[in-house]
Amino acid sequence: MNTATADRLHPPMWDHQWYPLTRLRSLVEEFIADHGRGGHAIDLGSGDAPYRSLFERARWRYTACDIDGDPDVLIQPGRPVPLPDGTAGIVVSFQVLEHVGDLDAYLGECRRLLRPGGVMLLTTHGNWPFHPHPTDYRRWTPMGLRLELEERGFVIERLDALIGPPAWMANYALLALHELGRGRGRVVRGAIASACVAGNGLIVTADRLTPPRFRESDPSLLAVRARPS
Numbered sequence: 001m002n003t004a005t006a007d008r009l010h011p012p013m014w015d016h017q018w019y020p021l022t023r024l025r026s027l028v029e030e031f032i033a034d035h036g037r038g039g040h041a042i043d044l045g046s047g048d049a050p051y052r053s054l055f056e057r058a059r060w061r062y063t064a065c066d067i068d069g070d071p072d073v074l075i076q077p078g079r080p081v082p083l084p085d086g087t088a089g090i091v092v093s094f095q096v097l098e099h100v101g102d103l104d105a106y107l108g109e110c111r112r113l114l115r116p117g118g119v120m121l122l123t124t125h126g127n128w129p130f131h132p133h134p135t136d137y138r139r140w141t142p143m144g145l146r147l148e149l150e151e152r153g154f155v156i157e158r159l160d161a162l163i164g165p166p167a168w169m170a171n172y173a174l175l176a177l178h179e180l181g182r183g184r185g186r187v188v189r190g191a192i193a194s195a196c197v198a199g200n201g202l203i204v205t206a207d208r209l210t211p212p213r214f215r216e217s218d219p220s221l222l223a224v225r226a227r228p229s
């Protein structure tokens with residue numbers, strides 16, 4: 001596991017993305033625990049495959065697929081993933097959907113790759129700053145994400161809407177501080193790291209105090225478990 005991947009799984013508390021990354025890892029761990037051991041898991045838009053070790057530890061055969069980088073399976077843009085229909089018991093997609101231009105093609109591939117009875121875990125953003133990889137097209141409300149998936153032949157089993165407005169507003173401040181610290185000296189970066197530790201504590205408290213209906217109507221992070229209909 002490289003340093004970037006280790007930090008992604010276990011970010012230090014001075015990381016400006018500590019809270020969303022920690023919530024994401026818990027989501028993935030819970031999903032894996034709920035789906036037993038073994039079988040084939042495909043990560044569609046894997047990037048550096050930060051969750052590979054979690055799947056492999058649970059004896060899933062994990063295949064990273066992406067249009068970019070050095071994945072197990074490189075996808076040619078605009079072409080299907082070069083894997084047979086019904087290959088996987090699990091398809092996962094972490095923070096990819098907002099970067100996808102053609103939702104029909106992408107979600108169609110997620111469905112095609114699932115074997116009958118298979119399940120997809122897809123996470124994406126509600127409120128979050130612009131972050132092109134290499135593009136960044138959309139944000140979702142819980143209602144909107146549900147509609148997009150149902151219209152493309154998925155049945156939603158569970159939708160988690162995480163990180164409510166007080167927490168994500170505070171997190172925006174940490175993201176802004178991080179940007180301001182780029183290229184600055186050690187003293188400024190040290191001060192920003194200290195502010196992030198304090199800010200992350202505030203974020204946790206704010207999210208705990210946020211009424212669930214407020215958090216669930218306007219979240220920062222969305223996670224859906226869905227099966228082909």
Ligand SMILES: C[S@@+](CC[C@H](N)C(=O)[O-])C[C@H]1O[C@@H](n2cnc3c(N)ncnc32)[C@H](O)[C@@H]1O
Pocket residue numbers: 044045046047048049050065066067068075093094095096099100101106133134
């Ligand atoms: C923000 S990164 C997330 C990477 C990884 N899932 C993670 O959680 O770290 C978005 C990834 O989606 C990939 N991507 C964008 N459009 C895609 C598409 N149509 N099919 C597959 N991957 C795509 C990008 O190349 C990039 O690696």
